[in-house]
Amino acid sequence: MDDSTWKTSQRVPDPRVRELDPRFSHYRLPHAKVERLAGGLRWAEGPVWFGDGRFLLFTDLPNDRIMRWDEITGCMSVFRQPANQANGLTRDRQGRLLVCEHGGRRITRTEYDGTITVLADRFAEKPLNSPNDIVVKSDSSIWFTDPPFGLISDYMGSQGTAELPANLYRLDTDGSLHCVAEDLQGPNGLAFSPDEKTLYLVESRARPRQIVAYHVNTNNQLEHRRVLIDAGAGLPDGFRLDIDGNLWCGWGAPEPGLDGVRVFAPDGTPIGQIDLPERCANLCFAGPRRNRLLMASTTSLYSLFVNTHGA
Numbered sequence: 001m002d003d004s005t006w007k008t009s010q011r012v013p014d015p016r017v018r019e020l021d022p023r024f025s026h027y028r029l030p031h032a033k034v035e036r037l038a039g040g041l042r043w044a045e046g047p048v049w050f051g052d053g054r055f056l057l058f059t060d061l062p063n064d065r066i067m068r069w070d071e072i073t074g075c076m077s078v079f080r081q082p083a084n085q086a087n088g089l090t091r092d093r094q095g096r097l098l099v100c101e102h103g104g105r106r107i108t109r110t111e112y113d114g115t116i117t118v119l120a121d122r123f124a125e126k127p128l129n130s131p132n133d134i135v136v137k138s139d140s141s142i143w144f145t146d147p148p149f150g151l152i153s154d155y156m157g158s159q160g161t162a163e164l165p166a167n168l169y170r171l172d173t174d175g176s177l178h179c180v181a182e183d184l185q186g187p188n189g190l191a192f193s194p195d196e197k198t199l200y201l202v203e204s205r206a207r208p209r210q211i212v213a214y215h216v217n218t219n220n221q222l223e224h225r226r227v228l229i230d231a232g233a234g235l236p237d238g239f240r241l242d243i244d245g246n247l248w249c250g251w252g253a254p255e256p257g258l259d260g261v262r263v264f265a266p267d268g269t270p271i272g273q274i275d276l277p278e279r280c281a282n283l284c285f286a287g288p289r290r291n292r293l294l295m296a297s298t299t300s301l302y303s304l305f306v307n308t309h310g311a
Contacts, residue, residue, distance in 0.1 A: 006036045006277065006300075016260075016275040017304065023265055024272035027246070032305040034274065037294075038069055038076040043156070044296035045238070046100070046133070048089040049286040056286060058296045059086045061102065061156045069294075069301060071287065076301070084108075085150065085157050088133035088238070088282070093140045100131035102150030102157030107131050107142065107171065120144075120177050126163040133189045133238055133282075137196055141220060142171040143180075145187035147204065168201065170220060180222050181214070189238035189282065192216070193245055193266075194311040200228065200247060202236045209236055211247070211268075228268040234258055238282030242308040246271070248293065252279030261295055276302055285310025 009016060014033045019025055042062035049056055054071045057079055065081035066089070080086075085103035092098055097110040098119070105128045106121035119142070121128055130150025135143050147166045150157025165183040168190070172178065181187075186205025192198065199214045199222060211229040214222035229236070229247075235258075239249040245266040251273075252259050259279045263272035278298040286292045290310040295302040 006039075008035060009033050018273045018275065019271075020263075020273055021265070021269055021271035023269075024263060027242075027263070027272065027307050029305055029307050034276070035303045036300055037074065037303050038067075038301040039299055041067070041299045041301075043281065043298060044301060045281045046087050046089040047282055047284045047286075047294055047296045047301075048091055048097070049284050049290075049294070050091070050095075051286075051288070051290075052095065054288070056284075056294055056301075057089055057097065058282075058301065059083065059089060061085055061087060064103070066099075087131070087150070088144070090134045090136055092136050092142070093138070098134055098136070098142065100134050100144060102130040102132075105130060105150075105158075105160070107134065107144060119175075120169070120171055123164060123167070123169065123177055123179065129162045129164055129166065130157050132187070135190055135192060137192060137220075139220075140173050143190060143199070144169055144171070145184075145190055145201070147184075147186050147188065149186070149204075166205075168222075172220075180220075181225075189236070189250070191239055191241050191247070192311075193241060194243055200239070200241075202239070202249075204235075204237070208232050209234065211236055211239075211249070211264075229264055234262065235279065236262070237280070240284055241311045242285070242306075243311050244308060245311075246308070248283060248285075250280035250282045250295070250297075260297075261293070274304060 047058040068079040084101040088100040148162040151160040168181040185203040188202040188204040209231040215224040235252040237250040247264040251262040260276035261274040280297040
């Protein structure tokens with residue numbers, strides 16, 4: 001995106017933040033505007049907030065780097081390059097960085113001293129495909145999706161052959177890796193409900209794309225799968241939940257007009273839209289009060305303060 005084409009709205013409420021259902025009025029701050037924080041990226045993804053340092057890490061896949069945006073200075077810098085074409089990022093319960101690597105076909109953890117530990121790179125004696133997105137449950141189990149997206153070309157990964165179906169995995173604290181949902185239609189973004197009794201998952205290869213919901217039982221197994229959201233012409237990617245259980249989804253479409261973030265109530269009803277000039281791949285809640293939405297959107301990083309907090 002050309003930096004010169006972006007202009008912050010001079011009006012409040014910001015017309016880019018649209019109410020689709022009366023339930024969204026509570027979450028829309030009348031004086032908050034969409035801000036463009038940084039640009040110059042090729043495909044921004046996988047944001048994770050480090051509240052103890054007040055900075056954001058996110059990935060730029062085609063440029064093979066992990067970026068850092070500092071909330072206090074407003075500056076963006078390179079955190080790691082090369083980065084094995086990292087995609088999704090998160091933190092474990094001890095605050096360490098977890099990385100989905102398209103290029104390495106693995107999940108890694110960055111230790112406190114900066115060294116990198118490989119947590120998973122094979123299942124059933126076969127290499128993983130290209131781990132995409134990742135979350136950590138309160139019991140410290142690590143859940144990640146493994147579609148073949150990074151094997152298609154050297155632009156977003158490394159060309160290769162998928163030896164496993166597109167699965168969803170759970171990595172337990174004892175190091176054992178379990179397939180909890182198999183042969184999915186392009187598993188992509190995933191997130192837990194605030195009470196962790198529901199796991200939501202984007203299926204990117206479904207036509208139309210959809211967000212499905214699973215019940216998480218007491219044995220950390222998934223059951224009672226249901227389609228929560230039919231995306232229609234939309235292209236959902238990564239998402240996060242707020243404390244009320246609403247889904248804030250990175251969104252796009254083949255045609256202009258749906259790019260940005262779409263917000264869904266827990267029952268799957270679309271209640272709000274944040275319009276951006278480019279497709280949003282993923283997002284997270286940030287800031288000292290977790291009420292600042294940071295949106296990794298193709299070539300740029302955007303921000304919006306909202307009247308809720310990240311779960």
